[in-house]
Every structure is written in C-alpha cells, then in structure tokens.
Amino acid sequence: MLGYYSRLSAEVYDKDKPVGHSFGDVEFYLERLSSVEGKILEPASGTGRILIPLLEKGKDVEGLDSSSEMLDICRENCKTRNLSPKLYEAKMENFSLETEYEAIIVPTGTFLLIHEREASIQALKNFHRHLCHGGKLIIDIFLQTEVPIGKVSTRVWDCANGDVITLEDKNVEVDYIQQYSVSHGRYERWRDGSLIESELERFPLRWYGVEEFNMLLKDSGFSNIKISSDYHQGEYPESPDQIVTFEAMAEK
Secondary structure (H helix, E strand, C coil): CCECCCHHHHHHHHHHCCCCCCCCHHHHHHHHCCCCCCEEEEECCCCCCCHHHHHHCCCEEEEEECCHHHHHHHHHHHHCCCCCCCEEECCCCCCCCCCCEEEEEECCCHHHHCCCHHHHHHHHHHHHHHEEEEEEEEEEEECCCCCCCCCEEEEEEECCCCCEEEEEEEEEEEECCCCEEEEEEEEEEEECCEEEEEEEEEEEEECCCHHHHHHHHHHCCEEEEEEEECCECCCCCCCCCCEEEEEEEECC
C-alpha cells in the first residue's frame, strides 16, 4: 500500500510550504477571521503554515490532520514559538469533538484531498455539526481543466545537514466522470550520492464546479454563501486557474 503524507512527504511539505508562507491566503483568512472571538478549527492543518500565524495573532485555533508525521512537525514548529494548541489526529469526514466552533477553515484546496464524493459530503456535514449557530465555514477549492496522463515532474530540496530530497511525481489516472485524478510520487533522500531512504505516495485529488460546490454547501445545511476568487473578497471567479473561496454560515 502506498503512503500518504508519510515522513519524507511531511518533511518536504514543511520545507516547501513553511510556517507563514502565503499564497495570499494567510492575509485573507486573518482578515475574514478578525471578528471571530471564539474557537476556530483548521482541519488538515498540516505543519502549521496558517495555524501558527493565526495563533500568533491571538486567535484560539485548534488543528487536526490525518497524518501523524505532519502533526509531529506542527507540534515542533509550535514548540519553538512557545505555542501549545490542541492538535488532533483525525480525518475531516469523521472527526468527533466536544467543542462547537465559531469558525472552521480549510484553506488552499486541501478539502479536495477527499477524492471520494460521499466522503467529501460527509465532511461538509461534519463541519456543520461542529459549528455553533451562526458559525462560519471558510473553504477553498481550485478547478481542474486538464490532467495529462504520464506527465512526470521532478523537484529537489536541500536539507540543513547536507542531504538532498527529490520528488518524482507522475499523473497515473484521471476520471472526468467521477471528477478525480491520481498521481504517484516517489520521494528519495540522498546522502553523499547514496540513496538512504525512499517513500512512495498515492495522491488522489477531487475537483468541483463552482456552482456544484455552492449547491453541496446548501445541501449540507449552510446558508448566506459568499464566493470569492484569488483571495479578493466578493469577486466571482472569471478564469479556471483561480482559487475559489466559499464563506458560508451554519444555521442550527
């Protein structure tokens, strides 16, 4: 069985998307959460790229992730900054916490990692269940136009101890009817020209149309839905290469 955000993958994620690295989303989410005084939950919080800047701004944020390796790095990133948030190992579609949150955020298309439609609908309903009345969900998606099968990309990262980590990624499957793609990634750690660690990852990714996702939110109990693009509040997307953000309210 191929891995999914295991040790090498988590290390690369932290190098490639370090704490505070922004695609425009860190500033956007800080602004949209400025009026939130209660608890915030970030499912799929990863190694703390957005969670930690929110904590440093005084927000009461908790995180969860399905990868124990990602959470280990997140805890270490928090520790070095004298932060100690609650972090849970769980999946978006079936986590169960006692807290009702004032806001739940899922930035940068992370929600699309749930590639099975029924599981993604279950996750939206689970978000709704964990929000207080009037609580807000802010969630990003991105669109898919074309997935060339067999296309290979390679990237390289230098480590502080002199090691080198490489990633060779290849698209192996696309289903335009069920709306998901699958890529396989091979992570390798090299030291002094010798391969010392290798990791294979299966990476599925789902996509939605803008109005399709709007309808799913309504069907999951959300209302007052606002749509933005490229982190410009209220600007409806005009191009398929834009990040699309939905902000919706939970009514109980």
